[in-house]
Structures are given as structure tokens and as C-alpha cells.
Amino acid sequence: xxxxxxxxxxxxxxxxxxxxxxxxxxxxxxxxxxxxxxxxxxxxxxxxxxxxxxxxxxxxxxxxxxxxxxxxxxxxxxxxxxxxxxxxxxxxxxxxxxxxxxxxxxxxxxxxxxxxxxxxxxxxx
Amino acid sequence: xxxxxxxxxxxxxxxxxxxxxxxxxxxxxxxxxxxxxxxxxxxxxxxxxxxxxxxxxxxxxxxxxxxxxxxxxxxxxxxxxxxxxxxxxxxxxxxxxxxxxxxxxxxxxxxxxxxxxxxxxxxxxxxxxxxxxxxxxxxxxxxxxxxxxxxxxxxxxxxxxxxxxxxxxxxxxxxxxxxxxxxxxxxxxxxxxxxxxxxxxxxxxxxxxxxxxxxxxxxxxxxxxxxxxxxxxxxxxxxxxxxxxxxxxxxxxxxxxxxxxxxxxxxxxxxxxxxxxxxxxxxxxxxxxxxxxxxxxxxxxxxxxxxxxxxxxxxxxxxxxxxxxxxxxxxxxxxxxxxxxxxxxxxxxxxxxxxxxxxxxxxxxxxxxxxxxxxxxxxxxxxxxxxxxxxxxxxxxxxxxxxxxxxxxxxxxxxxxxxxxxxxxxxxxxxxxxxxxxxxxxxxxxxxxxxxxxxxxxxxxxxxxxxxxxxxxxxxxxxxxxxxxxxxxxxxxxxxxxxxxxxxxxxxxxxxxxxxxxxxxxxxxxxxxxxxxxxxxxxxxxxxxxxxxxxxxxxxxxxxxxxxxxxxxxxxxxxxxxxxxxxxxxxxxxxxxxxxxxxxxxxxxxxxxxxxxxxxxxxxxxxxxxxxxxxxxxxxxxxxxxxxxxxxxxxxxxxxxxxxxxxxxxxxxxxxxxxxxxxxxxxxxxxxxxxxxxxxxxxxxxxxxxxxxxxxxxxxxxxxxxxxxx
Ligand SMILES: [Mg+2]
Numbered sequence: 001x002x003x004x005x006x007x008x009x010x011x012x013x014x015x016x017x018x019x020x021x022x023x024x025x026x027x028x029x030x031x032x033x034x035x036x037x038x039x040x041x042x043x044x045x046x047x048x049x050x051x052x053x054x055x056x057x058x059x060x061x062x063x064x065x066x067x068x069x070x071x072x073x074x075x076x077x078x079x080x081x082x083x084x085x086x087x088x089x090x091x092x093x094x095x096x097x098x099x100x101x102x103x104x105x106x107x108x109x110x111x112x113x114x115x116x117x118x119x120x121x122x123x124x125x
Numbered sequence: 126x127x128x129x130x131x132x133x134x135x136x137x138x139x140x141x142x143x144x145x146x147x148x149x150x151x152x153x154x155x156x157x158x159x160x161x162x163x164x165x166x167x168x169x170x171x172x173x174x175x176x177x178x179x180x181x182x183x184x185x186x187x188x189x190x191x192x193x194x195x196x197x198x199x200x201x202x203x204x205x206x207x208x209x210x211x212x213x214x215x216x217x218x219x220x221x222x223x224x225x226x227x228x229x230x231x232x233x234x235x236x237x238x239x240x241x242x243x244x245x246x247x248x249x250x251x252x253x254x255x256x257x258x259x260x261x262x263x264x265x266x267x268x269x270x271x272x273x274x275x276x277x278x279x280x281x282x283x284x285x286x287x288x289x290x291x292x293x294x295x296x297x298x299x300x301x302x303x304x305x306x307x308x309x310x311x312x313x314x315x316x317x318x319x320x321x322x323x324x325x326x327x328x329x330x331x332x333x334x335x336x337x338x339x340x341x342x343x344x345x346x347x348x349x350x351x352x353x354x355x356x357x358x359x360x361x362x363x364x365x366x367x368x369x370x371x372x373x374x375x376x377x378x379x380x381x382x383x384x385x386x387x388x389x390x391x392x393x394x395x396x397x398x399x400x401x402x403x404x405x406x407x408x409x410x411x412x413x414x415x416x417x418x419x420x421x422x423x424x425x426x427x428x429x430x431x432x433x434x435x436x437x438x439x440x441x442x443x444x445x446x447x448x449x450x451x452x453x454x455x456x457x458x459x460x461x462x463x464x465x466x467x468x469x470x471x472x473x474x475x476x477x478x479x480x481x482x483x484x485x486x487x488x489x490x491x492x493x494x495x496x497x498x499x500x501x502x503x504x505x506x507x508x509x510x511x512x513x514x515x516x517x518x519x520x521x522x523x524x525x526x527x528x529x530x531x532x533x534x535x536x537x538x539x540x541x542x543x544x545x546x547x548x549x550x551x552x553x554x555x556x557x558x559x560x561x562x563x564x565x566x567x568x569x570x571x572x573x574x575x576x577x578x579x580x581x582x583x584x585x586x587x588x589x590x591x592x593x594x595x596x597x598x599x600x601x602x603x604x605x606x607x608x609x610x611x612x613x614x615x616x617x618x619x620x621x622x623x624x625x626x627x628x629x630x631x632x633x634x635x636x637x638x639x640x641x642x643x644x645x646x647x648x649x650x651x652x653x654x655x656x657x658x659x660x661x662x663x664x665x666x667x668x669x670x671x672x673x674x675x676x677x678x679x680x681x682x683x684x685x686x687x688x689x690x691x692x693x694x695x696x697x698x699x700x701x702x703x704x705x706x707x708x709x710x711x712x713x714x715x716x717x718x719x720x721x722x723x724x725x726x727x728x729x730x731x732x733x734x735x736x737x738x739x740x741x742x743x744x745x746x747x748x749x750x751x752x753x754x755x756x757x758x759x760x761x762x763x764x765x766x767x768x769x770x771x772x773x774x775x776x777x778x779x780x781x782x783x784x785x786x787x788x789x790x791x792x793x794x795x796x797x798x799x800x801x802x803x804x805x806x807x808x809x810x811x812x813x814x815x816x817x818x819x820x821x822x823x824x825x826x827x828x829x830x831x832x833x834x835x836x837x838x839x840x841x842x843x844x845x846x847x848x849x850x851x
Contacts, residue, residue: 009612011660015619018627018653060608060707063716087611092711109615 001123004032006040006057006066007085019112020119027123037064041072050077054103054122056115059086059093067096074101083118085110160196163189178215186211187223194231201231222251222260229267238271245271262291262300269307278311278502285311302331302340306347313351315502322351342368342380346387353387358394365391382411386424393431401431419460422451426464433471442471462491489834492799497827533558608704609671613664620657620664627654670697688727689735691782695719695768698736702743703766706751713751715764722771728782728851734825735849738833741818742786742845743768749790749843759840765789772851780851781831787844793837801835822847 005016013033023029032052034040040057044050055073059066070082083104084097094105104118158166163185170182186208193201205228212221225248232241245268252260269284285304292301309324329344345368352361365388372380389404405428412421425448433441445468452460469484536555627650634642634650699717706713743766750764770784793801800806802823819833826833830850837843 009616011616011664014656014660015616015623018623018657060704062703063714065707065714068714087608087615090711096711108611109618 001028002030002032002052003119003122004034004040004043004052004055006034006037006055006061006069008035008058008061010035012058020116023116023119023123029119029123036061037066037069037072040069044073044077044080048077050080052080054081054083054119056083056085056106059084059097067093067100070097070100070102081122158188160189160192163192177211178217180215180217180220183208183212183215183217183220184223187220187227190224190227191230194227194234198231198234202228205231218251218255219260222248222255222264225251226260226264226267229271233267233271233274238275242268242271257295258291259295259297262288262295262297262304265291266300266304266307269304273307273311276498276502278315282308282311298331298335299337302328302335305331306343309347313347313354314499318351318355322348322355325351338371338375339377339380342371342375342384345371346380346384349391350387353391353394358391361391362388362395378411378415379417382408382415382417382420385411386420386427389424389427393427393434398431398435402428405431418451418455419457422448422455422457422460422464425451426460426467429464430467433467438471438474442468442475445471458491458495462488462495465491493832496802608708609701610668613667613671616664617661617668620660624654624657624661627657684731684734686729686731689730689732691725691728691770691784692721694732694736695721695739695770695784698739699743699766699768702740702747706744706747710751712753713747715747715751715766717747717766717768720767720769725770725772725782726851728849730829730849731825734828738822738825738847739784739786741822742847745818745845746786746788746790746843750788752790755791762789782849782851783846784849785844785846787842789842792839792841792843793835794839798835798837802833 005012013031016031016033017024020029020031024031032043034043037057040055044052044055057066057069066084066086070084073080073082078101081103082101083106084093084102085106085108086093086097087108097105106115167182167185167189170176170179170185173179176182186204190201190205190208193204205224209221209224209228212218212224225244229241229244229248232238232244245264249261249264249268252258252264265284265288269281269288272278272281272284285308288304289301289308292298292304305324305328309321309328312318312321312324325344325348329341329348332340332344345364349361349364349368352358352364365384369381369384369388372384385404386408389401389408392398392401392404405424408420408424409428411417412424425444429441429444429448432438432444445464449461449464449468452464465484465488469481469488472478472481472484533555536558631647631650634647696719699719703715703717706715746766747764750766756762756764765788767787768784769787770782773781773783775781797806797808802819806820823833826847826849832848834846834848835843836846
């Protein structure tokens with residue numbers, strides 16, 4: 001089961017790999033990382049439908065923002081689950097993400113327990 | 126063609142009073158003796174024994190010296206060395222003062238301004254010791270002219286006002302008029318057009334009384350020129366018609382040329398193409414025939430502008446090139462600026478972008494140097510004006526007092542006679558005069574106070590504005606800074622929690638029986654903990670440097686230059702600016718990239734100031750390309766800011782750090798590109814900018830001995846480039 005994490009901060013990769021060590025080792029979770037919206041879309045477009053079960057994306061990134069990327073994903077792959085992660089837990093970003101069809105909205109610093117529940121659900125489905 | 130500062134050197138003339146007593150340089154050559162006839166007179170006088178101490182002979186020598194100083198300064202100096210010695214041996218003080226002054230003229234004509242001031246000062250010292258001090262005002266006027274030529278406008282104005290004071294006392298209306306003209310000239314250059322006009326009018330009135338027709342024409346011409354600059358061409362036309370008419374009556378080629386040139390400028394402004402063309406052609410042929418170099422350049426460029434306006438690009442190009450060459454020969458920056466501006470437009474229309482760019486760059490560099498010197502002069506004159514108002518009032522007060530003494534003496538005499546008859550009425554009269562004086566004194570005192578108050582208010586307001594701009598730009602940054610700090614702090618929190626969890630896992634693993642323990646897992650966890658500790662330290666330092674950077678920005682600049690890593694500085698500013706924009710405007714999105722020379726050396730600069738400059742440029746760039754109207758109209762353009770930095774050598778192989786900030790926003794219209802570095806100029810809606818950002822940035826670049834430049838193509842891009850000496 002592949003999950004794609006999108007964030008312009010490269011250390012997010014080390015963080016996620018350690019946080020989900022057990023799931024990676026024991027439950028068949030495979031994490032993919034992209035460091036910009038553009039890179040994420042390239043990964044998703046390699047296969048149609050994409051071989052990714054869910055996307056977790058930062059909003060604030062140079063170039064294409066997470067919200068712009070969300071619109072494009074929802075346009076091309078309406079079935080794909082996308083969760084947004086933002087440093088600003090403001091109502092504006094939240095409404096926008098939800099209106100564009102995001103499944104969840106997390107604020108930074110991320111509460112990894114709720115993230116783990118969400119990923120657990122994806123793994124079991 | 127608009128009149129601008131440099132045009133005046135040809136349009137208006139500084140008037141020097143080279144006087145032997147009240148002798149004034151006339152415009153018609155026939156009025157004065159020629160050098161040949163003077164030499165003949167002197168040869169004749171030399172036959173009489175003891176001629177060397179004859180004042181008539183020495184006066185002739187000074188007249189000859191004066192003509193030589195104008196036509197051949199070098200031979201004048203050789204001649205005047207002997208003349209001075211003769212005057213001293215004869216103990217003829219007036220002649221000595223005169224000779225020293227003419228010596229000063231010769232040096233001034235050679236361009237040796239410092240030397241000329243020395244001679245004028247010696248002349249002044251002697252003239253002040255002479256009965257009546259009649260020579261003093263004329264010498265002061267000439268000293269003022271040297272200061273004017275050196276660009277010391279404040280000093281020049283002071284001296285001209287002194288000259289007027291002296292001219293009033295010695296009743297020398299020619300010197301007074303000359304000094305008024307010179308004051309007006311300075312006011313004109315400082316854009317104080319109403320003041321300039323007032324002085325020209327005073328000068329006109331004097332020359333009308335004296336009956337100097339040439340100078341009357343000059344006055345009308347200059348008043349018209351001021352009105353043209355004030356965008357009142359109809360009034361200007363009225364005055365120039367009078368001037369042109371008199372010039373024709375006087376049959377003086379110099380004045381006919383001058384007035385037809387000004388008339389041509391006026392008709393061009395009024396779009397009376399045919400009249401303007403005919404008059405420019407007249408000015409061109411007369412200037413060429415008589416060797417009037419600056420007017421020749423002015424009219425060539427004026428006519429080129431006229432042709433361009435009327436769609437005759439070929440003729441305009443040809444004339445514009447000739448005009449530029451002539452302006453270069455005469456070293457006239459304003460004319461060179463105007464010619465290059467015109468040529469770059471013509472080349473651009475013709476699609477010759479390479480030449481257009483060359484001309485535009487020249488235009489830009491002349492424009493910059495003119496603007497810089499103009500603003501320096503404005504500052505100096507503001508201070509000078511304050512000084513004058515004080516001096517003028519003291520002078521007024523002193524002369525009132527003097528009049529009061531004379532008046533009361535007379536009144537006393539009359540009173541003595543009348544007191545026998547009407548004691549009462551006399552007292553009343555005196556009281557009235559006394560009260561008038563008292564009132565005037567009070568008025569002066571209160572004016573003085575008001576001026577002093579206005580000046581100190583002005584200074585306080587200026588300081589406040591600079592602080593406000595700094596705070597506003599800091600405010601713009603806080604959002605970006607908050608975001609920049611949030612990210613590393615999150616990592617510190619995450620990685621430390623993670624490490625705690627990992628340690629628990631180790632403990633759990635150790636709690637197992639030895640044979641069930643997985644040594645490979647333990648190794649893996651331990652190496653993860655080590656990585657995490659590194660990450661914590663790394664992100665802690667990152668937050669630390671952001672806070673330091675912010676403090677740096679808010680602190681007053683120490684003005685101290687330190688070796689600075691330019692790459693870091695650029696990256697920091699770019700990221701801060703980007704996150705600031707993003708945090709303040711949720712809909713904002715833009716991309717940025719850098720292209721920094723790999724081996725960029727450390728550069729000695731005031732880091733706070735340069736980071737302020739870069740932040741301003743980045744903020745403007747992001748603001749421009751995120752412009753919502755532009756994005757709606759050009760949905761295919763992805764907003765992007767690019768920063769490049771490299772070391773470049775100029776023609777003199779001096780090294781410069783060149784940093785460019787480019788955005789692909791709407792660009793800056795030609796009509797306002799010349800104003801963007803002016804204080805308080807902003808295109809942002811009210812409350813969105815102080816309008817000081819670029820002006821302060823410009824000052825910072827200049828303070829580093831550098832330059833700040835802008836290039837823009839509408840609908841395509843804007844690039845700001847800062848050059849800093851390495
Ligand atoms: Mg981010």
C-alpha cells in the first residue's frame with residue numbers, strides 16, 4: 001500500500017519513516033515522498049489510476065501551493081484521497097481544502113496519533 | 126521639447142559685471158573699444174615720460190586686460206601680471222582692485238575656479254578699503270558666479286544677495302540687475318519657478334529704466350522660458366513675441382537666435398508644427414553661422430523631437446544624432462540626456478532594439494547623475510533659504526533703523542520749528558512713525574519664529590517617516606518570520622518526541638530474554654537516535670539564525686561594513702519575503718529561483734542595510750507578479766521571481782557585485798519609471814506602502830558607492846539591479 005507525502009521540507013521524510021517504522025516493517029506500508037506539487041503530480045501520473053492509496057500534502061510550498069495541487073488531483077483523479085497539512089490552522093485554508101474535496105485537514109505540528117489512525121484505516125481497507 | 130535644467134546654460138546667461146567703474150559689457154561690439162584701438166591708445170600714452178603711473182594709462186590697461194581675459198585668458202594672465210605690478214608701483218588702489226578682479230575673470234574662463242576665487246577675494250579686500258566701496262558689489266557678483274559654476278548654490282545665493290545689498294547702497298542698478306538675473310537662474314534650476322519669475326520681473330523693471338534694450342530682451346525671453354516650464358505656453362508666447370520683435374529691431378543675431386529658439390520651443394509645445402519648424406531652422410542656421418555651440422545642439426534636438434512627434438522618423442533620427450554629437454562636444458549633460466531619450470524611442474519604433482538599448486542606457490545614466498546633483502542642490506538650498514530669510518530680515522531691520530535715524534533727525538529739526546506752533550500734532554506724527562517701526566519689528570520677529578518652527582517640524586517629520594518605513598517593512602516581515610520559525614520548531618519538537626519513543630523501544634527490547642532480542646533492530650534504533658539529535662541541533666540553529674536576522678533588521682544600522690556571505694543573505698531575504706507574502710495573502714502563489722555564481726566571494730558591506738534593500742526588491746517583485754488583475758488577464762503566465770548574483774568587471778576593470786531581482790509581472794509604464802525612486806511615490810493602494818521603500822533602497826545603494834537600476838517591458842518583466850563595489 002503506497003502513501004505519498006508532499007512537503008517542501010526534506011526532513012519530513014526522516015520523520016515519517018521513523019514514525020511509521022512498524023507499519024513499514026510489519027504492515028506493508030510503502031512511503032513515497034515528493035518535495036513540490038509538481039513532483040507529486042509527476043509521481044501520480046506515472047500510472048492511471050495511480051498506484052497510490054492516499055496523499056498527505058503540505059499547503060505552504062514555493063511554486064504550486066498544496067491547495068492548487070489538490071484542485072488538479074481532484075480534477076484528474078477524483079477518487080484519490082487527499083489530506084492537507086498546514087502550519088496555519090486558519091479557517092480560510094480549512095474551508096478551501098474541504099470545499100476542494102480534501103478528506104482531512106491536519107495542523108502542524110502534526111498529531112501523529114490521529115495520523116496513525118487514518119493511515120491504519122487506509123491500510124485495512 | 127520640454128525645457129530642462131541643462132538647457133538653461135544656453136537659454137539663459139549668467140551675467141558677470143566686469144566693470145571699470147560703471148562700465149558694463151555691452152552686447153553690441155561697436156560700443157566698446159577693440160583690443161587694437163586700446164593698444165594704439167596705450168602706445169601713444171607710453172611716449173609720455175612717467176606714463177606708468179598715469180591712471181588713464183592704467184585704466185586702458187585694465188580695459189585691454191578685460192578683453193584679453195574673454196578672448197585669450199592665457200595671454201591675459203601674462204599681461205595682467207605686469208599690469209598688477211604697475212598699479213602697485215603707482216599705488217593706484219582702484220586700478221589694482223580692478224586688475225585683480227579681471228585676473229579672476231581670466232582664471233574663471235580657464236576653468237580654474239579655485240584660483241579665481243583667490244584673486245576675487247584679494248580684489249574684494251582692497252575694494253572694501255576704498256572710499257564708497259563702489260567696486261564691492263560687482264566683485265561679489267563675480268564670486269557668486271564662481272560658486273554657481275562650482276554647483277555651490279547656497280553659497281552663490283548668499284553672495285548674490287550680498288551683491289544686491291551693496292548695489293542698493295552704491296545705487297548701482299546694473300550690478301543689482303545682474304545679481305537678480307543670477308539668482309533667478311539658480312531658482313530656475315531648483316524648480317522654484319515662481320521665485321525665478323519674480324526676480325526676472327525685478328530685473329526687467331531695472332533694465333527698462335536704464336534703457337538697456339538687449340537686457341530687456343533677455344529678461345522677456347527668460348520670463349517666457351519660465352512660463353513654458355510652468356506649462357503656461359500662452360503667457361510665454363506673449364512675452365516672447367515682445368522679445369522677438371525687439372531683437373529684430375536691434376538687429377542683433379545673438380538675440381534673434383535666442384528668441385527664435387525659445388519661440389520654437391513654445392510653438393512645439395502648442396503643436397504649431399510649421400511655425401516651430403521654421404523657427405528651429407532659423408536658430409540652427411544662425412547658431413551654425415555664428416558658432417553658438419550650445420544653442421546649435423539645443424535646436425537640433427528640439428527639431429528632431431518635433432519631427433518625431435509628427436511621424437518623420439528618418440529626419441528625426443538624422444537630426445537627433447547630429448544634435449547628440451554637438452551636445453557631446455559642448456559637454457551638456459541635459460541635452461545629451463534628452464537626445465538619447467529621443468533616439469532610444471526612434472530606434473525602438475524601428476525595431477532596432479540593440480541601438481535602442483544603448484541609447485536608453487546612456488539616457489538613464491545622464492538622468493541619474495542629473496537627478497542626484499539636483500536633489501543635492503535642493504537640500505543645500507533649503508538650508509540656504511532659511512539662512513537668507515534670517516539675513517534678509519536683519520538687513521530689512523537694519524535699513525529700517527537707518528531710515529528711522531534719518532527720519533527722526535529731520536523730524537526733530539522740523540519739530541523744533543513747528544513745536545512753537547503745533548506741539549501736539551508733531552508728537553502725534555512721531556508716535557505714528559514709532560508705532561509703524563515697532564509693528565514692522567514685531568512682524569519680522571514673528572516671521573522669523575514661524576520659519577524656525579517650520580524647519581524643525583520638517584526635520585522631525587522626515588525622521589519619523591524613515592522610522593515608519595522601517596517599521597512598516599518589519600511588519601510586512603513578521604508573518605514571514607513566524608512561518609520561518611514555526612517549521613524548525615516543529616522539527617525540534619517532532620524529532621525529540623521521536624527519540625523518546627525510540628528509547629522506550631530500546632528499553633522494551635532489552636526487557637526481552639537475551640535470545641529473543643534483535644541486535645540488528647537495536648543498532649538501527651541507536652543510529653536513528655543519533656540522526657535525530659543531529660536534526661534537532663540543525664533546526665535549533667536554523668531558528669536561531671532567523672531570530673538573529675530579524676533583530677539585525679529592526680536594529681538601527683551601525684553603518685559598519687563586515688565581510689558578508691552574499692549567497693546566504695540573498696537566500697534568507699528571498700525566503701523571508703516569500704513566506705511573508707504567503708502568510709499575509711492566502712491566495713498568493715508564486716515560484717522563485719536563484720542563479721548565484723558558484724564561487725561568489727565574501728563582500729564587505731553593511732549587512733542590515735543591504736538586506737533591507739534586498740527585502741524591498743523581493744517584496745516588490747512578489748507583489749508585482751501576484752497582481753490579481755494581471756493574473757486574470759494572463760492566466761497562462763506562472764508568477765515567478767528570479768534572483769541572480771555574480772561578479773562583473775566594468776570598463777576600468779573594477780569589480781562589482783551585481784544582484785538582479787526579476788519578476789514576470791505587468792511591468793512598469795514608461796510614464797512613471799522615472800519617478801519610482803522618488804520618495805512617497807507608490808502605485809500600491811493607500812495604506813499598502815509608505816512609498817519610501819525604493820527611495821531608501823536607492824539611498825542605501827548610493828551610500829555603498831553603488832547603483833540601483835531598473836529595466837522593464839510592459840506585460841513582460843521588471844528587473845531591478847543593484848551594483849555594489851567589491
Ligand atoms: Mg512548507
